[in-house]
Amino acid sequence: TYTMTASGADIWNDADEFHYAFKTLSGVGTIVAHVLSVDNTDPWAKAGVMFRDTLEPGSKFAAVYITPGNGCRFQARVDTDAAATSDTSVVTSEQTAITAPYWIKLERDFAGNFRGYYSSNGTTWQSMPWNPQNIMMSSNIYIGLAVTSHNAAATCEAKFSNVTITGTAGPLWANQDIGIAxxxxxxxxxxxxxxxxxxxxxxxxxxxxxxxxxxxxxxxxxxxxxxxxxxxxxxxxxxxxxxxxxxxxxxxxxxxxxxxxxxxxxxxxxxx
Structure with missing residues (x-):
C-alpha cells in the first residue's frame, strides 16, 4: 500500500499544485493502480495516475483520477503552460458515480495517444469516452501517482495499492511537490x-x-x-x-x- 499526502490548489488551469510519486519512462507504457481512498478535502480533490512531460508546474500531462465528489475523470494539458482540459463534454453518469475504492489505468502508445480506463475489479476494464487524447510529449517522461487536495489550506491523504507499471521504466521511485512552495x-x-x-x-x-x-x-x-x-x-x-x-x-x-x-x-x- 502506498500512502500519499498532498496540499495544492489543483491540477488544472495553466499550472499545477500537487504531490507526485514517479518513475522515469522511455517510450510507451501503462500504469495501473487501485485507489483505496482519497480524503474529501474538496469534491475535486484528486488521487490518480499520471504521465507527465516534465516536473514543471505547467508541463503537459495526461491523468486519470478518482475524486470524492466528481467520480472517475480523465484530464490533460496538451500544450506547455496552457490551460488544462477535461472529459466534461463526454463524461457519463457511470463515471461520475464512481468513488474509491476503484481501479484505474492509463496508457501511452507509440503515436502519443493516451487512453484511460476504470474497473471495479482490476480485471474487466471500461474504456473512457474521452479516449484517445493525442499529446506530443518527449520520449523520456515521467509516470506515477498524483494527489492534490484542491484546497491549498488542507492536506489530503490518499492510499493506493496494486500499482504496476509496464514499459521501460526506471527502477527507483522518487517524489516531490509540483508547483507548491x-x-x-x-x-x-x-x-x-x-x-x-x-x-x-x-x-x-x-x-x-x-x-x-x-x-x-x-x-x-x-x-x-x-x-x-x-x-x-x-x-x-x-x-x-x-x-x-x-x-x-x-x-x-x-x-x-x-x-x-x-x-x-x-x-x-x-x-x-
Missing amino acids: SNDAELLYVAVSNSAGTPAVVAYDDPAAATTDIWTEWVIPLSAFADQGINLANVDRIAIGLGTQGNMAIPGGSGKMFFDDIRLNRPETVAE
Whole structure:
C-alpha cells in the first residue's frame, strides 16, 4: 500500500499544485493502480495516475483520477503552460458515480495517444469516452501517482495499492511537490530545560532539515543532553524548533512541518 499526502490548489488551469510519486519512462507504457481512498478535502480533490512531460508546474500531462465528489475523470494539458482540459463534454453518469475504492489505468502508445480506463475489479476494464487524447510529449517522461487536495489550506491523504507499471521504466521511485512552495532550508533542533539553567540543545545533522518531505526518524541518545550538564531527572520543558535556538533578532524562514510519535525509550541492550 502506498500512502500519499498532498496540499495544492489543483491540477488544472495553466499550472499545477500537487504531490507526485514517479518513475522515469522511455517510450510507451501503462500504469495501473487501485485507489483505496482519497480524503474529501474538496469534491475535486484528486488521487490518480499520471504521465507527465516534465516536473514543471505547467508541463503537459495526461491523468486519470478518482475524486470524492466528481467520480472517475480523465484530464490533460496538451500544450506547455496552457490551460488544462477535461472529459466534461463526454463524461457519463457511470463515471461520475464512481468513488474509491476503484481501479484505474492509463496508457501511452507509440503515436502519443493516451487512453484511460476504470474497473471495479482490476480485471474487466471500461474504456473512457474521452479516449484517445493525442499529446506530443518527449520520449523520456515521467509516470506515477498524483494527489492534490484542491484546497491549498488542507492536506489530503490518499492510499493506493496494486500499482504496476509496464514499459521501460526506471527502477527507483522518487517524489516531490509540483508547483507548491517548499519550506525554507532551516536547521531542526530539540531543546530540553528546567528552571535552573541553560537548555541543552541537540541539532539534527542536516542543516536543511526543514525541506525534508518524507517521514524521517530521528533517534537522539539521552547522553547528548546529559553531556551538556543538564540533570535529566529534573526536566520540565521539551521544545522542538527550527532555525537557531535562542535567536530572536533575525527572522527565520516559513513553511510547514509535521511531527509524530515523540517518545522516550530506554536504551536497547545488546547481547554479548
